[in-house]
Amino acid sequence: MASLWARIGASSRTPFTRQFGTYLLGLATWVPVVVWFNTNVAEITLINGPSMYPFLNSHYNESTRRDLVLNWKLYAQESLARGMIVTFRTPHDPNKISVKRVIGLEGDIVHTRRPYPNGYIRVPPGHIWVEGDAADERLSIDSNTYGPISARLVTGRITHILSPWNKAGRVRWWEHVDRVGIVRG
Amino acid sequence: MAPFSSLLRPFLRRAQTAQQPSLLGHPFRLLLRTVKYFCFAHLFWEYGYSIGPAEGPSMLPTFEVSNEWILISKLYRHGRGVQVGDLVNYKIPIEPHAEGIKRVVGLPGDYVLIDSPDSGSDAMIQVPPGHCWLVGDNLPASRDSRAFGPVPLALVRGKVLAKTWPFYEFQWMRNPLKEYSSVSDS
Structure with a gap:
């Protein structure tokens, strides 16, 4: 020893x-x-899954390559707006982080999509309605499955796409038009 | 003077032959080191332990309305290892900045009363996966899951370990349900 x-x-x-x-x-x-x-402050993240097709992971059914994005975390919960792409801890599993687009803010009336039991819902105070971009609702598990989420769950905003090169650049979320069936509150 | 200088000699020699330049001579290095210490302290505060004041009437027999400080363990972040009966610190889901302290009444899969026991209604709800049901100890003066529904476990910041201030009232927080469940488990 x-x-x-x-x-x-x-x-x-x-x-x-x-x-x-x-x-x-x-x-x-x-x-x-x-x-x-x-x-x-910020983190560089890979996007998993097809729920934001065709905006993110545009070739999810052709290749295993995933999009690389910049996730901006500073003041991410402040002044959320419709069209922003946010990351948040999922309400059904605190260890999972999901990426979706903000569809409705508090007070909005949202006409829901398939799995949701009610035809429409008013988003409660402090909550947001998030959905994937995919037209096929089976590709995205979002607010239509688990309902409106608390804005406190938001961890960041996707502000830039870094790869693939052909669509790299700022995420121009303000150009996104409201989904049909949103009555602004 | 001579004996004193012989006592000081090792220090003087170290100062003369020091390989690292002194901190104060390099403001940039001092700044970097300060940033590192602040980040470490922040991580300890966020993922380890924190102390802070608790206010409000919602937990009344357990905590006074004000002037009490509590010790929170962040190892129970996101509800990891939290059990029914524990006190947790959580982000209030319907408010942008506020936090609260409540008692865990139900965990995923549990059936809980939606309203207070004396409300006359015995409607129940099953706590959905990844959520918990939080209720204050002072039922009439508490705004909790009875008002805003099940709280996502991701909003749980930690578990209350002890009341630390005032010091003569120091008290570890014991889970009141534990003693009974340990009897039935054994």
Whole structure:
């Protein structure tokens, strides 16, 4: 035991291990900064699944390539507007993060799509109505399945598409026209 | 003077042969280090433990209306490991910034009363997956799941561990249902 300890001690005195150790330690001090930045300012994310077809993952049924986007998290819950693409923790599973488009804000009357039991609903205070872009409602699990979601669940907004190159650039959410069947509140 | 200088010698020598330049001489390095410490403190506050004041009449026999501080464990973030009877700190789903503290009355799959027990209505609801049913201890003065429905577990920020202030009233928060359930489990 003692000899083992002495050996470890000796090895830690060799310049390479010590240098490498201090280097790793110095790198580790940056971990909190990176985590803070990624949870509070911005993060680069891959989009999974076809629910935002054709806007995101336009080739979901032709290739396994996924879209790379910039998820802006600073003040993401403030002044949400219809047409924005937001990420949020799903109400049915707190560990899952989903990406959808904001369709209705609080007070709006939304005519719902297929799986929802009621024909229309008024979005309650502090809540938003989110839907996937996919025309085929089976491709998207959204507010039509779990109802209006609290705006507090929103974690970020998709502001830029980074890849593929041909559609890279700002997400021009303000050009998105309201879905048919929204009565603004 | 001589004995004192011999005592100080190791420090003086270290200062002379120091490999790292002093912090104050490098404002940029000081700034970077401050940022790192702030980020670490933020992560500890957000994912570890936090202390803060609790206000309001909704939890009255358990917490006073004001002047009380509580210790919250963020290891129970997103309702991880939370059990019925625990006190949780959560983001109020219908308000943009406010937070609250309530008691967990139901977890996914549980059947709970929609209204207060003395309301005359015995309508019940099954808590949907990923949600919890939160009710204050002071039923008449609490706005909780009876008003805004089941709360997504993703809005749970942590579990209340203890009342820390005033110090002479320090008290660990015990789950009142635990002692009974442990008897029935064994």
